[in-house]
Structure formats: structure tokens, C-alpha cells
Amino acid sequence: MMMSNIETLAAGAAKAAPVVASTPRLITWALIAIALIVLLIAWAKVHPFIALLVSSLTLAIGVGVPATKSMESFTSGFGSTMGGVGALVALGAIVGNLLLESGGANTLVDRLLQVSNKKLLPLLVALIAAIIGIPMFFEIGVVLLVPLALLIARRSKLPVMLIGLPMLFGLGEMHALVPPHPGPLAVVDALHADLGLTMMFGLPIALLLILVMGPVVSPILARFAPVYAPEDDSDEQNPDRPKPKGFMVIVTILLPVILMLLNTVCEIALPNRHTPLLSIIGFLGTPLVALLVTVIAAFFTLGLPGGMSWKRIMDVVGGSFAPIAGVLLIVGAGGGFKQTLVDIGAGGVVAKLAGALSLSAFLMGWIVAALIRMATGSATVAALTAVGLVSQLAVGLDPVHLSLLVLAIGLGSGFLSHVNDAGFWLVKEYFGLTVGQTFKTWSLGSCIASVLGLAMVACCWVIF
Known part of the structure; x- marks a missing residue:
């Protein structure tokens, strides 16, 4: 569990x-x-x-x-909160900072803005958050996606909560309704409910709720917080500077999702089998390990392809901690x-x-x-x-x-x-x-x- x-x-x-x-x-x-x-x-x-x-x-x-x-x-x-959340927030902040500093976030946002108009952005953000939120704890998803949400809001000149709320609902409803999140999974076990039936009802209800809360309710609520993302000179990048490929940016963001989801599928489908392969999957699917693997992978999928030297990458890692203290x-x-x-x-x-x-x-x-x-x-x-x-x-x-x-x-x-x-x-x-x-x-x-x-x-x- x-x-x-x-x-x-x-x-x-x-x-x-x-x-x-x-x-x-x-x-x-x-x-x-x-x-x-x-x-x-x-x-x-x-x-x-x-x-x-x-x-x-x-x-x-x-x-x-x-x-x-x-x-x-x-x-x-x-102490227990910091022990359970602190390291995860720190690792998520590193990935988010590398996304921004390498230009990977700009690459992804450029693609989103190319395929969508402003009216569709809340819907797209909600769906992206829902996918990432399937196996991921709410707090980890927030830390991982906030840099993207703020950048989308800045580049599109929209209030931050018009983008932030759909992201939060995408993560939050998955956390509340869809196993393997701890709440619904614990309740399934305690009531001896059918896990397959719970997922069969929970997933479509969660998605329908996200579709209502994201593009319909969020614009109304966002009016109560007319806050805009501050301008950032880093948005104006040298066009000659190398940038990470869009595919690699997506792979990096989805890597912890894939690792945790694979571990969950194995736990559900093969609960009583213990093999070296399943042990490795279980180890890599632990949230802390999955994010650590993602950070290391980001050095090579975001940092180096983004024209950053190794020293610059480590400087970005060190600079990720002060803002989250x-x-x-x-x-x-x-x-x-x-x-x-x-x-x-x-x-x-x-x-x-x-x-x-x-x-x-x-x-x-x-x-x-x-x-x-x-x-x-x-x-x-x-x-x-x-x-x-x-x-x-x-x-x-x-x-x-x-x-x-x-x-x-x-x-x-x-x-x-x-x-x-x-x-x-x-x-x-x-x-x-x-x-x-x-x-x-x-x-x-x-x-x-x-x-x-x-x-x-x-x-x-x-x-x-």
C-alpha cells in the first residue's frame, strides 16, 4: 500500500x-x-x-x-511532515528548476501554445495533471507542475490561478478517487471492496469531475485572485542556444509517473510474487527513488542538451533549495x-x-x-x-x-x-x-x- x-x-x-x-x-x-x-x-x-x-x-x-x-x-x-514531504519537494524543485533553466519548459510551453488557444489551455493543463496524477502524490505533482503552470500563465498573459486551478483539480481528484492513492486504496482494503470495480467507476468520475472543474469552474474561481506571474528575463532566450527536444522534456516529466505506475501495476497484478525483477521495479517505484532517478536523468535529458555545463547544472541544483526553504x-x-x-x-x-x-x-x-x-x-x-x-x-x-x-x-x-x-x-x-x-x-x-x-x-x- x-x-x-x-x-x-x-x-x-x-x-x-x-x-x-x-x-x-x-x-x-x-x-x-x-x-x-x-x-x-x-x-x-x-x-x-x-x-x-x-x-x-x-x-x-x-x-x-x-x-x-x-x-x-x-x-x-x-518532523514527520518534513520526513515525508521535504525530500520529495526538494527533488521536485530540482527537476522544475532544470526545466526552466535548460529551456525545456519553454520548449513544452511553445508546443502547447502552438496547438491550443487561450480558451483551451485550462482543459489541456487539467488533462496533463490528471495523467501525471494517476500514481503520484498530490504534493509531488504540485511541485513538479507549478513551474510549468507559472510559465504558461506568464507566456499567455493569463492569471496564474486560471492555469493553476485546473492543474490542482487534475491532481486532487485523482488523489481522492483513484487507487493506488493511499486514501481510496486503504478504504478498498478496509471495506473489502472490489478494486477493479472501484477503479472502473472512480476513473471516469474523476475525469468527468476534472473536465467540469478545470475549464468550467476554474475561470469563475480565478476571478477572486487576479494574480499574474511576474515577468522573467529568462523567458527571452538566445535563439542560437541549444534547447532540449520536446520529446525528451515529456519523457523526463513522465519518468517518475511511469516508474511509480509500473510498481503499482505489479503490486496489484502480482501481489504474492517475489522475483529480482519485481524487487527492482518496487525499488525504482518508491516515490523518493523515482524522483531521484528523474533528477539524475534530467542532467542528461535537460541540462546537457540545453547547452549547460556540468558546473552550471550543479549550480542550478544548489540554487533550487533557497526558494523552497x-x-x-x-x-x-x-x-x-x-x-x-x-x-x-x-x-x-x-x-x-x-x-x-x-x-x-x-x-x-x-x-x-x-x-x-x-x-x-x-x-x-x-x-x-x-x-x-x-x-x-x-x-x-x-x-x-x-x-x-x-x-x-x-x-x-x-x-x-x-x-x-x-x-x-x-x-x-x-x-x-x-x-x-x-x-x-x-x-x-x-x-x-x-x-x-x-x-x-x-x-x-x-x-x-
Whole structure:
């Protein structure tokens, strides 16, 4: 099962964490902490890292955690987030920087602009992101594709979120609905659902949702964030300078996708076979290894063909880290705040409140997953917690409806990305948005996508 270190730890914590305060007190302090983050960043202009740190401390002490232990959850969440995401973001940043500095990104964007007009660009970007998002974690896909999205927006003179949102929806819906992503795969296993049926329904629903959210909804949401990519002199390249071939640029971008997807196919098709070849495929398909292989390959497919000396390539590698240092600290702090919520038992409280409602397995699964997602910020924790609550309601469902229940839970786990979600901060920092603009675009969009997807699954539930 493919699950990042951070989400594995968070899932375990969510199951074991005791509630250290009464339910009203816990909910009150959780809301205070979230409001404090928004106020500190949006009104007081405090750096997000400090705001998340202060809010985590406030939340822990507010619910009764001893002062001497009040930062343990934050430290644990910060470390696990950095361990699970940090190296992946760094390697993805290297590939993105090599794409830009070698001229490979310009080559690819030139091709896109040649075959498409401005109106079709959101659709093309959404489809490209969907393909790359089949086996890839959301955060890795964001880091890998953001340089391309910003360059497309700059060259086409379009707002960054008109290109960025379709990319995010392309990655996000695949992450929520299509195995081998950890959430849906874990739910399939827990409910003993049919993996083939789940993929058969999940993939077309995800693609239909991407087609609606990308070219239809994204232009509306992008109006709330009229932010344009800054001009960059590097766009004006010497026409005599060598450039990587378009085919090699595409191969480089798709290499980690191919490696991870091949590993996933082998795991599903040959789960009990252990041969040297499968061991090598499994090793190369590990996200960290797949991105490392891609970085090394990029030296020879992007750097050298782009007229860069070996020293220049290494300079580009070294220069890739400084711009992402702030992003990594903020993402790590988001993980720390999330872990504080998990450890005080926020997820368990929300699950109990949702359990008091008398609803079908279908609606219960979505509601619980959505509430846990809002409380903890983790899609995987939300999905696994929802499974624990609705598993008894799933008894007796036929294979088709069991697979649709998996999708409903997956859609709920993607509801409302906000300040306790590392992805929220990635989007804010990479696209240069304010907290308010991020809420009005990505957060609102994640809610719309979740509800629209639920409606699609509900139609299938009735028809089949």
C-alpha cells in the first residue's frame, strides 16, 4: 500500500489519540486556533510559520495539555511532515528548476501554445495533471507542475490561478478517487471492496469531475485572485542556444509517473510474487527513488542538451533549495498544527457527532470523511476514520454499491482544504496568493468538487 510517512503516522495517531478535554471545550479551542491562524496572517501580517506555531501552542494549552508537553505534537507532526514531504519537494524543485533553466519548459510551453488557444489551455493543463496524477502524490505533482503552470500563465498573459486551478483539480481528484492513492486504496482494503470495480467507476468520475472543474469552474474561481506571474528575463532566450527536444522534456516529466505506475501495476497484478525483477521495479517505484532517478536523468535529458555545463547544472541544483526553504517550513508547520488536532482527539469527537445522525452508509461515509478532513487536514486520516464508523452499515451491500461507498468516502476526504492542510500552504506560497485568495479559489474549489463528485456518485448509486 502506498502511503507517505506523514499520513501513516497521522492515521495511527488519529486512532489512538485520547480526548484531553470535554467536547465543547475541544471544539471551541479548535475553532479559536483556526481563527487565530487566519487573523495573524491576514490581519497582523505575521509569517505563516510563526502563526501556525503560536496557534498550535494556544490550542494545546487551551484544551488542557500540560505546558511542558504542549509542543510535543507540533514537533512530531513537523518532523514527520518534513520526513515525508521535504525530500520529495526538494527533488521536485530540482527537476522544475532544470526545466526552466535548460529551456525545456519553454520548449513544452511553445508546443502547447502552438496547438491550443487561450480558451483551451485550462482543459489541456487539467488533462496533463490528471495523467501525471494517476500514481503520484498530490504534493509531488504540485511541485513538479507549478513551474510549468507559472510559465504558461506568464507566456499567455493569463492569471496564474486560471492555469493553476485546473492543474490542482487534475491532481486532487485523482488523489481522492483513484487507487493506488493511499486514501481510496486503504478504504478498498478496509471495506473489502472490489478494486477493479472501484477503479472502473472512480476513473471516469474523476475525469468527468476534472473536465467540469478545470475549464468550467476554474475561470469563475480565478476571478477572486487576479494574480499574474511576474515577468522573467529568462523567458527571452538566445535563439542560437541549444534547447532540449520536446520529446525528451515529456519523457523526463513522465519518468517518475511511469516508474511509480509500473510498481503499482505489479503490486496489484502480482501481489504474492517475489522475483529480482519485481524487487527492482518496487525499488525504482518508491516515490523518493523515482524522483531521484528523474533528477539524475534530467542532467542528461535537460541540462546537457540545453547547452549547460556540468558546473552550471550543479549550480542550478544548489540554487533550487533557497526558494523552497520558506515553503518547507510552512508546510512542516501545517503538519505540526494538524498533528496537534489529531492528538487532542479532534477527529474522534467529529466522528462521534456525525455518528449521532441516522443516515445511510453512502451519506454517512461522505459526511464523516468531510468533517474529519476539516478537523484534521488529512485526507487519509479522514478516509480511515470514516471507514471505521460506516463499516457496519456497509455489511450486505453488493459489490457495485460497496465500490461507490469507497468513492463517496474519498470525495468527503477531499472537502475544504484549509489552514491545517499542508496542500493549502503549498498552493498559497507557490502561486503567490494571500490567505483570503487561497480560501476563495482552492478551498472553495475543493468544496465544489467534493459536492459535485458526490452528486455523480449518487447518480450511479441510484442507477446501478
